[in-house]
Amino acid sequence: MSPKIKELIDSCLASVQMSQFCDQRLQSARAKSCKSFGIIGSIAAGTWQWQQPGVTNGSLSQLQLLLLLGLGLLCLGGCQARCREEPARDCEAICNAAGGNCSIRALVLLPNDDGYEASLQRVLPILKVAEQQIRNTALIPPHIDFEWLAHDTKCDASLGVIRAMDGIIKQCAQVIFGPVCDYSLAAVSRITKYFNSQGTPLITVGGSTYDFEQKKTDCGDEFYMLLRTGMLSFESISELTINVMKQHNWSHSIFYYERDGQRNVAGLHTCFLMMKSLGKQMRNENMTFAQYPLESNVMNRSEEMRREIGNKHSIL
Template sequence: MIFLFLLTLTNVGTTFSRNVNVAVLLPFDDDRLFSLKQIVPAITLAIDEINNRTDFLLNKMTVRYADTKCDIAYGINHAIEFYMKGQVHAFFGPVCDFAVAPVARQVQFWNLPMISGGAMARDFFVYKDTTYGMLTRVGPVNFETLSLMFGKILNHYKWNRLKLLYESSGQDYIVTGFCHLLTEALHYDLLTVHPKIEQDYFRLDEGVDMDYILAREIGHHYSRE
């Protein structure tokens, strides 16, 4: 996928620049999903393959890297720096959803393509033809397909009540806000596709009494058939 994306860029870059410049915006923290260390080998192989061929590329492809820290501010800051220095024709990343959003909105004004292995949140699908028109998602999973799966399970077993419990910082080591974004997607997707299903959601704060929460929030209403 990386090779095909970079190959497409060569047809764009040769018309106006000696080099095709790709800005890679990824977290450098190895514990993060799609960290730089995990992705660099694939990018290096793709770049070497393209630069060593002369049948379709007259120029060279250059890649520059910056650490987003999976943070909403760092990603857009680096993107602006690359753009102002004239060092980017396309963006690879960010991947963390809160880092993706401002960059994906901005590249529309720059008319620059962006590819992300993340961007799992519902908004990236709902507004893909408007707000995020220059973003291409290539990740292995996204939340709208997960919502479809949940909908099919509920229909199959004829369940018509659903209560979503989530932790505000749950699974943040993967992507910041992961559980919040997942719950939001499930809630609104199911409201749209299965409006007859009664559902609600509740955030579990740190240190809560689970016995009390289960009795109050789940109780007999959501636990019975």
């Protein structure tokens, strides 16, 4: 095992507060900085140099890295995450006071419906496989157990909040995986900074909309404690679209979309949220942007397009 990873894990087990692991104050911030930030950042960026034989960035799947990031984030609570004064509960520690019964309780918030790409039935088995592969490479000590606490959010914002509160209050979860559906993710990730005494990190492959791209470095930020690991965002798709338009000297556009298209990816209004991000970036580029949601019961698309495009958006 890499000595730095071992140092990070051992420090987690020694004290959930991590006070002995925080050794430097930032000049412009009231919070402390931790050595583990550098470790986590390099793992996430794919630049970490593994010292364990046979273990490389390429040999670790994205889900394996997610589990390591989750473990690392648990170590940061006493350093920077406190957003309210709340006494810690005994169950928040990975190990009990005697140093035994070490367990990481991971709350998984996903819909129990295979109509969605990221469902409990699909994701839970993969998380468990990733856990086993990490154990096989001895990246975490064998005496630390993972307890997966699965909750069905039905891709609903209100239910997602209730499930998250149940997992934190009743089961004392220490880290959250999901939600993926954007509305549910927004509702849950706004309040995770107040869960437990030090806040609760939330890791997701979702959060593609523009709002999730904003700064998340202190308690005043809306989605503080949210870590997005997705490969692609609506901002990236928007940048690609704008670059193609610039290559062709196009500045006027109208976009047709199905309001609930791609619902299986991010829940309700996925395409609408994509258009929102695209429109914001195009207006920043002084481009003319118009959008038109297609009605599912309309059969004559040609007439619909002729009416909406008209002379304003057509090339004469």
